Amino acid sequence: MDIQSIPNHELERLKQKAQEISGSKTEYQNEYSTLLTRRLNHEPIQYIEEFMPFYTVQLKVDERALIPRPETEYLIEIIKNKVVKPKSILDVGTGSGCISLMMKHLYPEAEVKGIDISPFAIQLATENATLNGMNIEFIQSDLLNEVSSSDFDLIIANLPYIPSSEIETLDLEVLNYEPLNALDGGDNDGINIIQNLINQIDHKEYKDFEIFLEIDERFGQKVIELLNNYDDVELIKDLADKDRYVYARR
Numbered sequence: 001m002d003i004q005s006i007p008n009h010e011l012e013r014l015k016q017k018a019q020e021i022s023g024s025k026t027e028y029q030n031e032y033s034t035l036l037t038r039r040l041n042h043e044p045i046q047y048i049e050e051f052m053p054f055y056t057v058q059l060k061v062d063e064r065a066l067i068p069r070p071e072t073e074y075l076i077e078i079i080k081n082k083v084v085k086p087k088s089i090l091d092v093g094t095g096s097g098c099i100s101l102m103m104k105h106l107y108p109e110a111e112v113k114g115i116d117i118s119p120f121a122i123q124l125a126t127e128n129a130t131l132n133g134m135n136i137e138f139i140q141s142d143l144l145n146e147v148s149s150s151d152f153d154l155i156i157a158n159l160p161y162i163p164s165s166e167i168e169t170l171d172l173e174v175l176n177y178e179p180l181n182a183l184d185g186g187d188n189d190g191i192n193i194i195q196n197l198i199n200q201i202d203h204k205e206y207k208d209f210e211i212f213l214e215i216d217e218r219f220g221q222k223v224i225e226l227l228n229n230y231d232d233v234e235l236i237k238d239l240a241d242k243d244r245y246v247y248a249r250r
């Protein structure tokens with residue numbers, strides 16, 4: 001990457017970060033050049049800045065978890081418009097904790113649990129809850145293996161959904177810095193992990209809940225077929241008019 005390919009607004013953000021690190025509005029050239037080199041090496045701007053807003057919460061972000069995407073921010077908007085006062089919420093594949101934190105922000109009375117297979121993500125999510133003064137339980141768990149309760153009225157899962165064969169086509173920003181196990185959904189059109197979650201929910205006989213899944217826009221029908229014993233199954237579009245989410249109720 002060369003400096004011409006970095007947009008001006010990013011250069012401005014790097015300058016501000018350099019000024020913040022150096023504690024000076026004028027003597028920040030060394031810090032700026034270090035940050036610029038990191039960006040030229042394809043490090044995502046969010047990791048360099050260390051913090052980012054997600055809807056209305058402030059998140060610490062680093063290589064322990066995926067950088068939350070705008071599609072997931074829009075999922076929060078959809079949930080907010082569709083769900084009425086959930087009492088117990090489960091966020092599967094919590095990553096930075098972004099969904100859990102926003103759920104706690106929107107529904108402060110609700111009990112919120114976030115689970116992730118990655119201990120690093122759990123650590124970051126816990127730090128983010130502390131940063132925002134929120135009481136959320138984060139558990140390291142392969143899907144629902146370590147989850148004892150079944151008493152959830154809202155389940156949200158943004159699990160990995162990119163087919164394994166497409167991982168190497170991702171941008172260097174993603175490939176070289178973000179945890180790939182947060183993105184790689186396996187070789188069955190990327191729906192393996194989502195399918196395992198749906199099977200596990202069936203097996204554990206959860207009932208009286210609503211579920212939202214973030215998915216690859218090409219495989220919505222496949223995911224819908226897995227939900228044949230649910231009601232009101234619906235594909236929902238993102239802001240780019242792509243079938244990005246599945247809603248269902250049981």
Ligand SMILES: C[S@@+](CC[C@H](N)C(=O)[O-])C[C@H]1O[C@@H](n2cnc3c(N)ncnc32)[C@H](O)[C@@H]1O
Pocket residue numbers: 065066067068069072092093094095096097098099115116117118121141142143144158159160161181182183193
């Ligand atoms: C696409 S990221 C989403 C992170 C975050 N929820 C967000 O929206 O930015 C998927 C997350 O699922 C986690 N994950 C992958 N396989 C899992 C499994 N079997 N059980 C629990 N979490 C899993 C990954 O570690 C990763 O943090």
